[in-house]
Amino acid sequence: MRRGQKVLIIGLDGSSWKILNHMMEEDKMPCLKGLVASGTSGILKSSIPPLTAAAWTSFQTGVNPGKHGIIHFQSFDPVTKQIRLVNSNDIKMKTIWELVSEQKKKVISINVPLTYPPRPLNGIVVGGMLSPRVDERFVYPSEVYHEYIKDRGYKIVAGRLERQAAITLQDFVKEQIEVERKRFDLAKKLMKECEWDLFMVHNQLMDPLQHALFPYLDPQSKEYDERKFEEISKFYEECDKFISDLIEVGGPEATVILLSDHGSKGVSCYVNLNTWLRRMGYLRLTSRRYLGELITLIRRLDAHHLLKKILGKLIKSPTLVMRISGRASQSLIDWKKTKVYSINGIIWGNMHFADPQVANQIVEKLKDWKGPVDNKSIVRRIYRKEEIFSGPYLEQLPDIFLEPHNGYAFYTPLIKDMKMFHMVDVARYERVGTHDLEGILVIKGKNIKDNLRIQANIVDLAPTVLSILDISLPSHMDGRVLEEIFIKKPKIRIGETESLERDEPEKYLEDDEKEIERRLKDLGYL
Structure with missing residues (x-):
């Protein structure tokens, strides 16, 4: 193996201290407990x-979305009104892998998101969740x-989360464990047999x-169930073992970083922006809105999710309803008469102002x-893009981003569901968890302070990793080196920002695009 500083990064997608602290208290994750x-x-x-x-793009680049250009798995052009899937060629700044x-x-x-198609570099890239298939292309x-x-x-x-309704909880958890086991087995094998200075594996299924x-x-x-917790916690126990084994293979010289792209929390009500x-008069639909109302009726008739329970055992492709709804929503908007609209405003809401004069009115x-959850405000905070991005x-x-109050999450379908509020029913196998702004960070190494508690931003990781590896930081980075974590502070060198010419974003083949869209719909991202 190579000598010198090494960094091992393990991504735990969506991890939250609320869950991990409980796991450690119950002695489910001894490795994580020791690292903390x-x-x-x-x-x-x-x-x-x-x-x-x-989030993962900001992690890889150390910059805000105004510089790297990505906020969602789909890119929307407000001029042409066209939507397409993004890929690694959409990242407008060099990543830490390239640097x-x-x-x-x-x-x-x-398995790091937004690394497909893999870009040639001095090492190995195995693509992440936007890779359409397991083949030599990824x-x-x-x-x-x-x-x-x-x-x-x-x-x-x-596999599809929809299948959760068709199999036992035990089998569902086992499926997740086995996929991550294969992933970490691959990581251990590459770590043992290949040279590396910077190594990252991403646990997507958390x-x-x-x-x-x-x-x-x-x-x-209020739905907490001790028996179900014990069954689900097996996933976290196994992941803790995977992490422990990988750290052991990495050796004592490696600085270990565990992080999540965001946290997680429960959701009681989805709000259709x-x-x-539409009801406020800012968004107009074309006459094709009746197609949306027909599909809404079909969904409501399937009140007990019988289609999901039956088809979940038989097929792995999305239902016709989901397939139609995902592709038709955008085409239902009457762009000439619409003043405000939301595209991909899921979990946190967003709005584009076709008519900027209504901006202040909308904000007020x-x-x-107010919403149906305790009759409290739906929007906790409104962010104007020029105030947070550059x-x-x-x-x-x-133009604006909406942080929802606890209990709420946004979504934006025009065809899947015309209702404004959708109360979550755990028994119907719905998406009962959503994202939180606060993720987790753990860092352990010979030059890292013991038992220190900090707060950091996801853009801080790229400059911190570069400083550990004694690489100068591009001057364009928004993040800072987390100097307070080091026993002996590294030398921080600022280099020049080089211009970056990316290839035109690779277009997915039609079948590949459908596969990725199916995956993203299943997770609630489309």
């Missing part, structure tokens, strides 16, 4: 919005696929599991908007 006790840990503030695509590789250091990245170099992945049962995700089962993980939830805008109405891609971003 003997290292630095604390809250890691996510990006705004706290969505997977935005470290340029310094002749070895990089291995496994690995660089392709030889790694044939030697380490092909015919070994590696999966990107465990997030969808929490979307599906959060109330059973939170002892403060576009329905609200949002402040007074950079050349500011204009293409939504």
Whole structure:
């Protein structure tokens, strides 16, 4: 193995201290408990919005979405009104993988979001959740696929969450465990057999599991069930073992970083922003709205989710309703008559102002908007993009972002559901967990202080990792080096920002695009 500083990063998608603290108290995660006790840990503030695509891109680049251009898995052009899936070529700044590789250091990245298509670098890239299939296209170099992945049962995700309704909780949890086991087995094998200076593996399935089962993980939830908690906690116990084994293989010289892209919490009510805008007169639909109303009727008739329970056992493709709804929503908007609209405003809301003159009026109405959960305000805070972002891609971003109060999450379908409020019913296998702004951060190493508690921002990780590896920081980075965590502070060197020419974003093949859209719909992102 190579000598010198090494950094091992383990991503725990959607992890929250609310859940992990309970796991440690119940002695379910002894490895994590030891890292927290003997290292630095604390809250890691996510990006705004706290969505997977935005947050992991900010992590990789150390900059805000105004500079890297990504807030969602789909890109929306407010001029042409076109929507398409994003990929690694949409990231407008160099990532830490590229910056470290340029310094002749070895990089291995496994399953990190927004790394497909894998970009050539000094090391290995195994693509993340936007990789359409497990084949040689999602690995660089392709030889790694044939030697380490092909015919070994590696999966990107465990399968549709919709199938949760059709199988037992025990089997559902086992499926998640086995996918992550294969992922960490691959990580250990590459770590043992290949040179590396910067290594990252991403545990993707912690997030969808929490979307599906959060109330059973939170002892403060009224739906908390000790028996179900014990069953679900097996996933966290196994992941803790995977982490422990990987750290052991990495060796005592490696600085270990565990982080999440955002936190998680429960949700009681989904709020349809576009329905609200429609009723307020700011958004107009074309005559094709009747198609949306027909599909809404079909969904309501399936009150007991019988289709889901039956089809979940038989098929792995999305239902016709979901397939139609995802592709038709955008086409229902009458753009000439619409003043305000939301595209991809899920979990945290967003709005584009086609008519900027209504901006202040909208903001005031949002402040007074009450919902069915305890009759409290729906919107906790409103962020104007120019107040929180900077950079050349500011204009293409939504004009405002809406942080919901606890208990609420936003969504924006025009066709899937015309109701403004949708109360969550745990018994109907709905998405009962949502995202929180506060994620987790744990850092352990020979030069890291023991038992220190900090707060950091997700953009701080890239400059901190570069400083550990003694690499100069590009001057464009928004994040800071977390100097307070070090026993002996590293030398911080600021380098020049180089211009970056990306290839035109690769267009997905039609079948590949459908596969990724299916996956994102299942997780509630589309």
